[in-house]
Amino acid sequence: MPVKQVSGRVTLTHAKGSSVELLLYGATVISWKAGTITEPQSIERLFVSSKSAIDGSKPVRGGIPVIFPCFGPPSHPEHMKLAQHGFARNEVWKFDSIIMDNDEVVSVRLTLEPTAGITAKYDKPFHLAYIVALAEHQISTDLHVTNTSTSTAYPPDNLEFQALFHNYIRAPANDVLVFPLQSKSYFDKTEASEEARNKPKVETRAGVDVRQFTDSVYEDAGGKYEVTWPGGGVEITVRELKDVVVWNPQQVAGVKMGDMEDGGWERYVCVEPGHVRGFAKIEPGKTWIGQQVISVIHHERRINQL
Numbered sequence: 001m002p003v004k005q006v007s008g009r010v011t012l013t014h015a016k017g018s019s020v021e022l023l024l025y026g027a028t029v030i031s032w033k034a035g036t037i038t039e040p041q042s043i044e045r046l047f048v049s050s051k052s053a054i055d056g057s058k059p060v061r062g063g064i065p066v067i068f069p070c071f072g073p074p075s076h077p078e079h080m081k082l083a084q085h086g087f088a089r090n091e092v093w094k095f096d097s098i099i100m101d102n103d104e105v106v107s108v109r110l111t112l113e114p115t116a117g118i119t120a121k122y123d124k125p126f127h128l129a130y131i132v133a134l135a136e137h138q139i140s141t142d143l144h145v146t147n148t149s150t151s152t153a154y155p156p157d158n159l160e161f162q163a164l165f166h167n168y169i170r171a172p173a174n175d176v177l178v179f180p181l182q183s184k185s186y187f188d189k190t191e192a193s194e195e196a197r198n199k200p201k202v203e204t205r206a207g208v209d210v211r212q213f214t215d216s217v218y219e220d221a222g223g224k225y226e227v228t229w230p231g232g233g234v235e236i237t238v239r240e241l242k243d244v245v246v247w248n249p250q251q252v253a254g255v256k257m258g259d260m261e262d263g264g265w266e267r268y269v270c271v272e273p274g275h276v277r278g279f280a281k282i283e284p285g286k287t288w289i290g291q292q293v294i295s296v297i298h299h300e301r302r303i304n305q306l
């Protein structure tokens, strides 16, 4: 069976050997295994901390948590009762359906609607659908956000939100470079003062490394990224997700995270496409779709990139 659902966990298996596991809790992808053309044996492409809860008691420290409707601490007046990164990553989603099940693609849809618990802290009407699709060398995740308000009042009852895919890409962090962010403007969240955090910097590096504590929000970042290391890498392409966050806590911030395994920061880089500078806005009855496609890179790229 290419799609299995057991105890809150959904497994997708592709005819060519790749696979995905996701939890209904947070709709969090916790494993994506795929090979390359030259090395077809499937290997794990995502990082999950061995100290992470995966029992639904806390957001998963790894994989691909879904961030909605706010990124970081809430700043929008409608989000003020929410925790950092919103509620989508720690609510139990519903398994809706298998969308595709053929030799090319296996895909499923999960959904999340307001519950009493959500409404107590966030009273906007919404419907979320999350589609995870697995191909031989690729995973894609699509978040469909619908403003289900039926209000015809003026001004319109818009849904204003941020959304982001918090990808923990398994990689030797000290050898990683992220391209092409040179000359993009970014906000450096590692700065000590609020004033410095809110002042845009311009990226001067051809390839962005994370050898130091890095927490950078690139605005209007281009929508196509390569995360490479000697001998490997992934490419990420997006739709409607204008910004990208590059985050690695390194030891200095990593040791302060209770659910981070020792040295875990050496084994991943977070490259997180999202709409996180400002807010996406949808009118009543309308749907917004944010998508990413992550593909394995088959051949060494670093020789040309360096």
Ligand SMILES: O=P(O)(O)OC[C@H]1O[C@@H](O)[C@H](O)[C@@H](O)[C@@H]1O
Pocket: 059, 072, 084, 085, 166, 189, 215, 216, 245, 247, 272
């Ligand atoms: O610990 P959390 O809530 O999962 O967040 C992890 C990190 O997520 C990143 O996306 C943020 O830019 C960081 O500032 C944050 O520390």
